[in-house]
Amino acid sequence: MSARPVAGPNATLRRRAATTGVVALSLFCTLMTAGLSGISGTPGWNIAFGCVLNLVAGVGLVWRHRSPWAVLAVAVVGPLFFSTDATAALVALYAVACAFRDRRLLIASLAVYAACVVSLTYDAFRRRDYSVLTMGVDGPRYDGGPDTSAVPIPEWDVPVWVPFLVAAALVGAVLSLALLRRAQSDLVSVSSTLDRTTKESVVIREEMILAAERARIARDMHDTLAATLSRISLTAGGLQVSSADGPERVANTASLIQKTAHDGLDELKRIIGVLRGEGDPGRPTGSQNLDGVADLVGSARNAGVRAVLVVDVAPGRVGHLCSHVTYRVVRESLTNAQRHAHGTPVSVVVRGDPATGVRVEVRNPMARTLVHVGGTGTGLQGVAEEIRQVGGTFDAREWAGEFVVTAWLPWHS
Helix, strand or coil, rough: CCCCCCCHHHHHHHHHHHHHHHHHHHHHHHHHHHHHHHHHCHHHHHHHHHHHHHHHHHHHHHHCCHHHHHHHHHHHHHHHHHHCCHHHHHHHHHHHHCCCCHHHHHHHHHHHHHHHHHHHHHHHHHCHHHHHCCCCCCCCCCCCCCCCHCCCCCCCCCCCCCHHHHHHHHHHHHHHHHHHHHHHHHHHHHHHHHHHHHHHHHHHHHHHHHHHHHHHHHHHHHHHHHHHHHHHHHHHHHHHCCHCHHHHHHHHHHHHHHHHHHHHHHHHHHHHHHHHCCCCCCCCCCCHHHHHHHHHHHCCCHCCCEEEEEEEECCCCCCCCHHEEEEEHHHHHHHHHHHHHHCCCCCEEEEEECEEEEEEEEEEEEECCCCCCCCCHHHHHHHHHHHHHCCEEEEEEEEEEEEEEEEECCCCC
């Protein structure tokens, strides 16, 4: 049996009104049938037993949804063996059909059908003017004369198949209404389940988005720290080697270290602001954008990197993500070149327009002796993930003796 949904105040009132109505209808039909049976000469004991059983069944309809089988059993006994109506049995069958769809429903339907056949058969053998089956049929009428005894009592035989047909129609109507009500209830249940599942899916999706955003922020923090500290380390190493070049050279290198640390701090502030919900994750701060690529290459030159920069970008507003990710591609590529191929020339080419997007290419010859410098090796991987998230493409590989990094980004991303 399906679980009944929790009903609101309006549904409770409707259910109580329906219960009151079916109980009143059952009791009225029972008393009316008892009166018709008494007038038609049915034995008193038969009428009494049937009436008592049906009155109990009518009152029992209050619990028809809580104990449908017990109520149905009591409601079937009266009309099945005595001269009484089957209204309570039909109502109980409706409650059973609303809750069950297995073999037991078929058995219950056959039992109620038999009770209806017996009840209507009793009715078929009553006087025609006291029979429910023929009460609406026109017969001889009293013409207003003084002798009412002259009006003959209407008598005729009802075909034997009529009770069976009417009983089948009654049971079929009850089953149809019950199955329709059950289908509506299932539809409401499915709709409620779908709404609940949709809400849960939205919550799960929001949690996944939040987890992905946290992973992205963690990746940004890692890449920013790694790139900044690597540049500071390499610049400080160059300062140590060239400390004899004079105070001006030392001052310039120290200034470069300060600027690198300041840029890294600005980027970390931006990332932490996004984490706190105080910033726009797609809007870089400071020079962390396409305009800052020239300063980035300049800083690399000051650190001893032989870098060539070619920028051919059409005038227009580049998307925030496109601008920021372009900067990150160049920064990560320069950092890797400083780490693993120090002393080799680096070529940085940035081209783009609104029609074709922005394409970045960074290449440097492979070092003859591979230099192993501390690092996690996830910088380019994080950049690649971010590029793919905005709909771009990324590739980093060794080709023809060079290490080539290429990226394409949508202009308005």
